[in-house]
Amino acid sequence: MKKTVRHRVPGTSPGAYDIAPVRAVQHAHVEVSDYTATTLTAQSSDIELLDSPQPTSGVRWIHVAGTPSMEVLDKLRKLYGLDPLALEDVVNLGQRPKFNEYQTMLFVTLLIPDHAEAGRFEQLSVFANARTVISFHDGTPGLLDPIRKRLASDSSRMRRNDGCYLLYALIDLGIDHLFPVIDGIGGEISALEAEVLERPRRNALARLHEIRNRLLVYRRTAWATREILSDLFRHLDSSDEDRTYLRPYLQDCHDHIVSVIDLLETHREVATSLVEVYLSLVSNRLNETMRVLTLIATLFIPPTFIVGVYGMNFDRDAGPWSMPELGWPFGYVGVMAFIGVMMVGMLIYFRIKRWI
Amino acid sequence: MKKTVRHRVPGTSPGAYDIAPVRAVQHAHVEVSDYTATTLTAQSSDIELLDSPQPTSGVRWIHVAGTPSMEVLDKLRKLYGLDPLALEDVVNLGQRPKFNEYQTMLFVTLLIPDHAEAGRFEQLSVFANARTVISFHDGTPGLLDPIRKRLASDSSRMRRNDGCYLLYALIDLGIDHLFPVIDGIGGEISALEAEVLERPRRNALARLHEIRNRLLVYRRTAWATREILSDLFRHLDSSDEDRTYLRPYLQDCHDHIVSVIDLLETHREVATSLVEVYLSLVSNRLNETMRVLTLIATLFIPPTFIVGVYGMNFDRDAGPWSMPELGWPFGYVGVMAFIGVMMVGMLIYFRIKRWI
Amino acid sequence: MKKTVRHRVPGTSPGAYDIAPVRAVQHAHVEVSDYTATTLTAQSSDIELLDSPQPTSGVRWIHVAGTPSMEVLDKLRKLYGLDPLALEDVVNLGQRPKFNEYQTMLFVTLLIPDHAEAGRFEQLSVFANARTVISFHDGTPGLLDPIRKRLASDSSRMRRNDGCYLLYALIDLGIDHLFPVIDGIGGEISALEAEVLERPRRNALARLHEIRNRLLVYRRTAWATREILSDLFRHLDSSDEDRTYLRPYLQDCHDHIVSVIDLLETHREVATSLVEVYLSLVSNRLNETMRVLTLIATLFIPPTFIVGVYGMNFDRDAGPWSMPELGWPFGYVGVMAFIGVMMVGMLIYFRIKRWI
Amino acid sequence: MKKTVRHRVPGTSPGAYDIAPVRAVQHAHVEVSDYTATTLTAQSSDIELLDSPQPTSGVRWIHVAGTPSMEVLDKLRKLYGLDPLALEDVVNLGQRPKFNEYQTMLFVTLLIPDHAEAGRFEQLSVFANARTVISFHDGTPGLLDPIRKRLASDSSRMRRNDGCYLLYALIDLGIDHLFPVIDGIGGEISALEAEVLERPRRNALARLHEIRNRLLVYRRTAWATREILSDLFRHLDSSDEDRTYLRPYLQDCHDHIVSVIDLLETHREVATSLVEVYLSLVSNRLNETMRVLTLIATLFIPPTFIVGVYGMNFDRDAGPWSMPELGWPFGYVGVMAFIGVMMVGMLIYFRIKRWI
Amino acid sequence: MKKTVRHRVPGTSPGAYDIAPVRAVQHAHVEVSDYTATTLTAQSSDIELLDSPQPTSGVRWIHVAGTPSMEVLDKLRKLYGLDPLALEDVVNLGQRPKFNEYQTMLFVTLLIPDHAEAGRFEQLSVFANARTVISFHDGTPGLLDPIRKRLASDSSRMRRNDGCYLLYALIDLGIDHLFPVIDGIGGEISALEAEVLERPRRNALARLHEIRNRLLVYRRTAWATREILSDLFRHLDSSDEDRTYLRPYLQDCHDHIVSVIDLLETHREVATSLVEVYLSLVSNRLNETMRVLTLIATLFIPPTFIVGVYGMNFDRDAGPWSMPELGWPFGYVGVMAFIGVMMVGMLIYFRIKRWI
Numbered sequence A, B, C, D, E: 001m002k003k004t005v006r007h008r009v010p011g012t013s014p015g016a017y018d019i020a021p022v023r024a025v026q027h028a029h030v031e032v033s034d035y036t037a038t039t040l041t042a043q044s045s046d047i048e049l050l051d052s053p054q055p056t057s058g059v060r061w062i063h064v065a066g067t068p069s070m071e072v073l074d075k076l077r078k079l080y081g082l083d084p085l086a087l088e089d090v091v092n093l094g095q096r097p098k099f100n101e102y103q104t105m106l107f108v109t110l111l112i113p114d115h116a117e118a119g120r121f122e123q124l125s126v127f128a129n130a131r132t133v134i135s136f137h138d139g140t141p142g143l144l145d146p147i148r149k150r151l152a153s154d155s156s157r158m159r160r161n162d163g164c165y166l167l168y169a170l171i172d173l174g175i176d177h178l179f180p181v182i183d184g185i186g187g188e189i190s191a192l193e194a195e196v197l198e199r200p201r202r203n204a205l206a207r208l209h210e211i212r213n214r215l216l217v218y219r220r221t222a223w224a225t226r227e228i229l230s231d232l233f234r235h236l237d238s239s240d241e242d243r244t245y246l247r248p249y250l251q252d253c254h255d256h257i258v259s260v261i262d263l264l265e266t267h268r269e270v271a272t273s274l275v276e277v278y279l280s281l282v283s284n285r286l287n288e289t290m291r292v293l294t295l296i297a298t299l300f301i302p303p304t305f306i307v308g309v310y311g312m313n314f315d316r317d318a319g320p321w322s323m324p325e326l327g328w329p330f331g332y333v334g335v336m337a338f339i340g341v342m343m344v345g346m347l348i349y350f351r352i353k354r355w356i
Helices: A047-051 A071-082 A082-090 A144-153 A163-176 A179-199 A203-238 A243-309 A330-352 B047-051 B070-080 B083-090 B145-152 B165-175 B180-196 B202-240 B242-311 B330-354 C047-051 C070-080 C084-091 C145-152 C161-174 C178-198 C203-237 C243-311 C331-352 D046-053 D070-080 D084-091 D145-152 D161-178 D176-200 D204-238 D242-308 D330-353 E049-050 E070-080 E083-093 E145-152 E163-176 E178-198 E205-239 E244-309 E329-351
Strands: A030-036 A041-044 A057-065 A099-101 A106-113 A121-128 A132-137 B029-035 B039-044 B059-065 B100-102 B107-112 B121-128 B132-139 C029-035 C041-043 C059-065 C097-101 C108-114 C120-130 C132-137 D031-033 D040-044 D057-067 D098-101 D104-111 D120-127 D132-137 E029-035 E041-042 E059-065 E096-101 E107-115 E120-126 E132-137
Touching: A030 A047, A030 C108, A057 A071, A057 A203, A071 A132, A071 D204, A082 A099, A082 A121, A082 C243, A082 E244, A099 E244, A106 A163, A106 A203, A121 A163, A121 C041, A121 E132, A144 A163, A144 E096, A163 A203, A163 A243, A179 A203, A179 A243, A203 A243, A203 E178, A203 E244, A243 A330, A243 B083, A243 B100, A243 B202, B029 B047, B029 C084, B039 B145, B039 E096, B047 B070, B059 B070, B059 B121, B059 B165, B059 B242, B059 E120, B070 B083, B083 B100, B083 B107, B083 B121, B100 B202, B107 B165, B107 B202, B121 B165, B121 D057, B132 B165, B132 C047, B145 B165, B145 E329, B165 B242, B165 C029, B180 B202, B202 B242, B242 B330, B242 C084, B242 C097, B242 E145, B330 C070, C029 E041, C029 E083, C041 C145, C047 C070, C059 C070, C059 C161, C070 C084, C070 C132, C084 C097, C084 C108, C084 C120, C084 D046, C097 E083, C108 C161, C108 C203, C108 E329, C132 C161, C145 C161, C145 E163, C161 C178, C161 C243, C178 C203, C178 C243, C203 C243, C203 E049, C243 C331, C243 D046, C243 D084, C243 D098, C243 D204, C243 E244, C331 E107, D031 D046, D040 D145, D046 D070, D057 D070, D057 D161, D070 D084, D070 D132, D084 D098, D084 D104, D084 D120, D098 D204, D104 D204, D104 E178, D132 D161, D161 D204, D161 D242, D161 E329, D176 D204, D176 D242, D176 E205, D204 D242, D242 D330, D242 E049, D242 E083, D242 E096, D242 E244, D330 E049, E029 E049, E041 E145, E049 E070, E049 E083, E059 E163, E070 E083, E070 E132, E083 E096, E083 E107, E096 E205, E107 E163, E107 E205, E120 E163, E132 E163, E145 E163, E163 E178, E163 E205, E178 E244, E205 E244, E244 E329
Parallel strands: A057 A132, B059 B132, C059 C132, D057 D132, E059 E132
Antiparallel strands: A030 A041, A030 A057, A099 A106, A106 A121, A121 A132, B029 B039, B029 B059, B100 B107, B107 B121, B121 B132, C029 C041, C029 C059, C097 C108, C108 C120, C120 C132, D031 D040, D031 D057, D098 D104, D104 D120, D120 D132, E029 E041, E029 E059, E096 E107, E107 E120, E120 E132
């Protein structure tokens, strides 16, 4: 249930993206790709690339991998008029997925599940307009490789469309990464379900608790992602530029995220129901244990009292009423027979009551 | 709680309906029916049929039963301008029921309960406009027989209306198939209810858990189907073509799906309440067991102590205070009488406390 | 939790009101009343009545009591242009309360609680426009007597208004019938509440469960009835005819149904809370039982061990360490005193711990 | 959970305010106050007052205290055109708080908590327009004294404004009366909280249940009152007369009722959480009791068995294997030492297991 | 769960900010700052300052620290036309966060968590328009120091914008103060989580209950703060003055408060799930204890009965059937062997049943 959000100190000025102290050494890696339907140039690794003039047509995609240096951020801010408030969100990890519409560019922050550590996310921040896309990602290398590969193909739809299509492709990538994670949780729940119904181990509930916490985290992310898509739809409707070609793609994304939410809600309800099943099985087991105890105690405590009676040392010579049974020839056999009958009777009674 | 959704690999291009690897051998079966109010020609089984020119009036219904081959999909895409995103949904089973409005055709994906296996669905995908309906169904043969039969009747309303009426009829069919399934669940709940209140078996809760999981699955489907109808209403209102004649039929469908949802919610609440009843009965039973144990123990443990006292072997000759009771003529009778009185007293006390 | 809904076979044509097989013998009873502010003619029992020409002014109310024959339905359909979809709802009992607006008439289906059997409803279906009201009711005779009585009075508001006022009066009647039923449930809950807090009987939870199921059923009906009223308001607002005079009456109805829903929700929450109280009292009782057991066991088990020690038969002649206590003059008294002190000490300890 | 609502008999005509049978003797008390910014005449106790002509400027406030007679109601209805449906609500106590807009007057029914009896309300019904306010109140005398006092002051805002301000002042009074009641409940919950966490008494849960029921009743009233304010806002917006001066006052009222609802919701959640705490403490206590029992039983039952062994009466002369221990010089000491070691060992084991 | 709200006496006139009786001695401290983009004069501590004429350009910020005297309130009311209803909210602490739009000024009441006492708030009330900001704060000194510091910097955005930017900065400050508090609660929950799963202490549930109560309080505040921001957005949209420059800043605030709410909801759900885990662990522990008891009792009670049998004192001389076993040479060994076998058998049985 850990979540590291780097908060601002209360009262600091908004948009202060330069205050993070952990920035001494940086290893950001800048890649610049210019593409049109027919051409693609991709260069990487040097900050001077940013100064290269953008071709008059086509899209420029600038991707910053790793923690960006102040220099890179400042340069991008100046070149593309990025809003400091948005840049603050780029460097302060642990944001909620969100969408903002700035004057020149759309800004989207996505959380992509970190497959290495359950319940954690990597942040992918994207600025986009028709001509330019700027993305930031500080996490698993290779996350964007499928995008690069599609971009490399001349026949790809990405090459034929503007920067907003690339934005869509990145959002779609983020949503696609949720499915395996949620399937994983579904598998864990199914396994726990089988175990609980079969023979629950002691930590079953702790594991269920942990799974439910994880579901909470993913649910929060999925809902926020859904909001992003709703905001994008609203933006499409009110935008001056005609981007209706995007609508079916975003609709498809929306359908996917709704599926994700559906699955999460189902998993949540199954997990909740499973807790009840578990608790009831524990109760049942207690019941069974107690029944055994009660059976044994009920069967043996009364006979023990009876044999105790004839273990008393009253002086048979004291008078005719002083334990005369001890002298009867069939006293012992009689007592044992009485006890035997009593026990059998009890067993029959328990059988009728269905305790056995 | 199994659910097989065939996911895309994250980052793959949208609309890639051609990537499913399980497509080596296919047995899709194509049926083409052309009908007007007065005529009906139905042919089946050959892919060339698709190339036959559509009559200038009336509706053409193309039904693809089984897993469609790439060839069929491509041909249909080209002939009718189907959207690749929609075709992807056709071949990727395990979708949510959904409605999309494409330029030339409406697209609806329905989930129809699989009567052979509780909690599973078959997918029925339909493209429709006024002149053409294309449906895909990979599951129980004969599902659409009632539709075919109605179509065969000259007096049927289906023959007199356009393709959207056929779309409506297919949706209505899907909703009608939910009722028997939900009635079945209702029957299972009633049976469990009777059993739980009478004499619950040990797996009652596990069965309740399983039923609740199934209800979750059907609920999700029913809500999504309701959304489809709302979307269709919205489409009717905004559409250029006049299809107000459809409104009462869709309203009827809507009323049915709302009934389904109502029933599902009621079943859910009854099941939840039943879990509480079950848990409380288990507690009650534990209580009863414990009361028996306590009665026995309380009745016999103190007397056992008393007879233990007179079983001690202190030497009566050691002095006048060394167990003189053992020599009293009525010592034995007195002790037994005391024990008897004590036990009767306890029974009366328990009776007053209503433990017996 | 029984609910008999007569489903259609999946795939049958909509509006097939003629398919119910139980229709061999029928005893429907047709009453026709024509009324204006000053005149009232009421005739009954003959199907030919329907053919009598309707007076040029005033309202005609046709009431069909009992299961209508196909002949009656067909005649009414032709005379008044009733929609087959609506007629299907008339003959298929077990509908949800609902409102539909057809071209010539409004159609409302109401569920009226059956006072003879808790949790069941009778269906009252009404078609209405300004000049004509057609109602169907297959249940308790005399349900509509209060309406007939008001209609018989020359000064009644019903006589002065059009057919929609009669529709309102029938809806109002239906809502009014909910109050006594819900009050009855409220009384049952109060009685159970008193019993649970006093001395719960074993079936208390089963009865609570049954009451909650009934509340569910009434709640569903009440919400659907509320929707009918909202739809009627919307119809009033959009209708061409001026029927604003109806608004305060419908508002009054709406206030009543909201009161009903309020009461139902309150009853539901009280019942839910009562379940918790019951479970906790069961737990408390278990606690009490266990405390008694523990007290007895803790008081008597250690002394029983001690007297057991002195009941051992070690040979006192074997040596000086072999049970010399048995020969001490005050050995017996000492042991008994020790046991006495021990028991009193325990009692004091329990008292301090507040177990007694 | 008692609630007396006087229902109409199903099917009676709406607006029948004259049907209540309990009306033989009445003691209604009529007060008429005419006020302008500078003048105030207040007269009381006579029905003829109603006939006195209303001054051409200023507001007339007619207050009917106690159960109104038919004569008063009829006169008011004729003089001011009151709607019979509203008058029915005036005489039928136990309504929900509600707002209705009639042609000439606004009508508001308020529920004011009865401080003498928890969970019950007094009804205050108010008709109001710019020139006239008619209020009915059948309950605690002196409820309106603060209003009268403010009215008596020449500088009061009430005197300078129209009748709607008086309506606002009465609503505000009703809301203000909710605060002390809810604070009282808050205090009860805090006291119960302290008691439950300290040493719960047996009826704690019954009291919690009763408090939750009361919260339900107040919540229902508070939500309905909030709706009244929303309706008034909507009326203000759509009204022809300019009464924007009222807006901040109503906003203030709205803020207060939202605070009330907030407090009620918080109390509800705290009470629910408290139930869980209580149940868990009961479980904990059971656990503790059982641990003591288990300790005692585990410590003493095995030794009791051992001493029982040496209390057996086998004939030592029967052979060398017949209880030779009884003749060993250190047999007794050995057995006692063995038992002592066993018990100490168990205590250490329990200590390690943290049961002590 | 304490909450001190100073209520008005029911029926008192609205806007009576002068009625609080606790106002004999006051120590309010007035600071006046006039600033433009280039100049800043800040003076403090004297009430006459308020009379100093405001410069013709720039913003005047009046901050009243501590409980304001009647004199100050009156003066401010006259100078700036503050609404008495708002001033009543300023002096009555314990309000809900709220936003009101008065004719000349916006009014916002904020609750800022009191870091010294968990679950309590300090109130910060702000009136603002383009030229003037008046704030009231009666609590921790130094709360506004970060704002003062930013204001002191010539390059600060605050200096370049109008009074509404200062209002925004104060709201942002309030929201920022929620994060550390909620992080603190998150930490407490994580610690409790670890403890509960490891070895719960007895007061774990009481602490969870207390944390949940605190979460309730913060949630209420956070939702109300979110409403303030929505109201401000609506005000921005409908306002005549162009303040669109504020939109991204308010959006940023909104994102933050949504994050806060998200965290609170997550914490709440985790806490709820933790209660279930705790209860289940208590049940598990009870189960374990009972199993030990049952094992011991089942192992030793039957043997104790057997040895009791041979401790009976029946007279072996009474006849051949009177305890002949006592004279058998291997009687003792046989009995002990039988008991040994029985106990081992039981242990094996328990092992199979997995009770050990």
